[in-house]
Amino acid sequence: MHSRKLAFGNLMKLLRSFAVTGCGLVLVVLAIGGCNKTATDSNEILIGHYASLTGSQATFGNATDTAVHMAVEEINAAGGINGKKMRLITYDDKGDKREAGTTVTRLITKDKVVAVLGEVASGLSLAAAPICQENGVPMLSPSSTNPKVTKVGDMIFRCCFIDPFQGAVCARFAVEHPKLKAKTAAILYDQSAPYSVGLQEEFEKAFVKLKGEIVLKQTYQEGDQDFSAQLTAIRGSKPDVIFIPGYYTEVGSIAVQARKLGIETPMLGGDGWESPKLGEVAGKAFNGCYYSNHYSSQDPNPRIQDFIKKYKAKYNETPEAxxxxxxxxxxILAEAIKRAKSLSGKDIAAEIAKTKDFDGVTGKITIDADRNAVKAAVMLEMKDGVATYVSTIQPGM
Amino acid sequence: MADFVQTLMTALAIGSLYALIALGYTMVYGILKFINFAHSDIVVLGSWISYSLAIKILPVLGLNPHNPETPPPLWVGAVVLLLSMVICGLIGFVIERLAYKPLRRAARLNVLITAIGVSLLLQNVGQLTFVFGSSPQKMPSLIQDRELIRLAFSSGENAQVVVVGLVDVMIFVTSAVLMLVLEYLVFRTKLGTAMRAVSYNPDSASLMGVPVDRVVSFTFVLGSALAAAAGFLFVLKYPTVQQPAHFIWVLLGLKAFVAAVIGGIGNVRGAVLGGFVIAFVEQFGAFYISPNYKDVYVFALLIMILLVRPTGLLGSPLQEKV
Incomplete structure (x- = not known):
């Protein structure tokens, strides 16, 4: 009796171990099958996009993602890339550096994308770029302006200008614009954002070169709500202009609090200001303030107006930079993949590097030896919450 | 001199916010002897509920909730404040009933861990799209901020001015009124006497016929309502309402907690004093030393106070029962 029970127990154990191994085998087979499926499904080309769809830079990510989607649809409607359809996978990085790393790792290792688009904020691009570089997957940042981003390696590109140029544009505008004629400037920057730190350095260099004087430098951090201490100090230093190279969420609060403290000094910033939220938060507080940008929706250039018409028809809003x-x-990425010999990261990267005189919405784009784009900037003036076109400044001025 | 007075004004406004939040920490500690880590999330709820109410009420009055140029009548602000205090008070009541009451006889550590759990729950549920979402929103300006007083310290080219805004004054006055009401409640009413009795010794209070459970519930309602008021005033001053798990809320809660400890945790007047001390250290440090280390001053002060006077400025010395 006793021995039978034991034998029965052994049988059960054996059966159970069979079941477990069986399940495991099925899983392994499924996993291999799954991998094979994405790898062999040769009618699609997978492109990854990581963007801040939520968080304090949400308008950047959403605007970029919407436009990327629009471009992919257009490319596919026109026959795709060499007969294959482009498929886009977008993940939200919440404007968080750690999340940016996680999402890009997932795009590369799990989804096996051939190339990655993103990010807007330089700090986030810098967090993800080493991952793309290590895995040999080309990354094309639409709008990160900090020079360090493309220095990560030969797989990292961008199609916008870089901060040494942007800083020089802002400095020259501050000195030369008839409404500013600045001789002194104060700087208030976000010490937690590489974009802000880099841009203020470049501005200072250029401004000093033009015989200007930086009277005071103050810092804040992403997420700060109260800027009274910094603004009170700036008020005391009486600058002709205040340079604030931050992102729109904090810049909006800064402008409102500055006006409350009775500071009427004009403020100046970079492309981090570009967001409909800026006018919404600050409205009239921004009158008489300027920022540099990649394009202006008021530019009469037919290429731009055509893009705006298409975007508006589809999403019912004016596209931002x-x-x-x-x-x-x-x-640019689609053209490069079209020309590439194979879908390997190396071949695609080689072709992105060869981009020359690409006629884009934001101007003629040529990728230089440092994998950056050389192109013009525009200056915009805030009028009752609306950014209006002032002037265009060409590279090599 | 003008800069000094300007910094003083800012510190007073921010100090009253810290004080309001610190009161909730200190009252709960006084009665249940545990730190309610979910308290700062009630402040977040207060802000988001105020925001949600404001964008619902304004269109009813025919005002555009996103256009700051048309200030609504003053009573709208008062209604939003009261409603969000009532709603948060109820939420505080429910949290205490569901999460803490079943643990009344459990070890204090269990309650503490539960509080962290409640905090995580509130932060993450709040981020769901159909609750508040995870993007920052702009609080409609319920009170048109304008210059109330402008003091000039000298005239001519080097005129130095101090600008006192309406919102800052409103924050200070509202907080002061609420704190006076609380003071009256705690020290002049029967309920307040019951609260102090429970705080002193719950078992004896219970034997004397004090309804301990009801007193505890009331304390949570009171603390949560004050937190809601702080949340409302906070977004009135800083109109960007950040997502519920954003680190600014954590930092705000942490500083208020430090205020409660510095004032002497468990002591209602100490919490108010601590709130102002923290704000002064933070603001004057930021202005006269460097704004980079704004948070460092606060926590450095905490360490110093804990070394010199572990029970806080107004705390009574601990009496270990043998």
Missing amino acids: MAALGYDATY
């Missing part, structure tokens, strides 16, 4: 850059980046 981040959208225009996302659109251009997608086309």
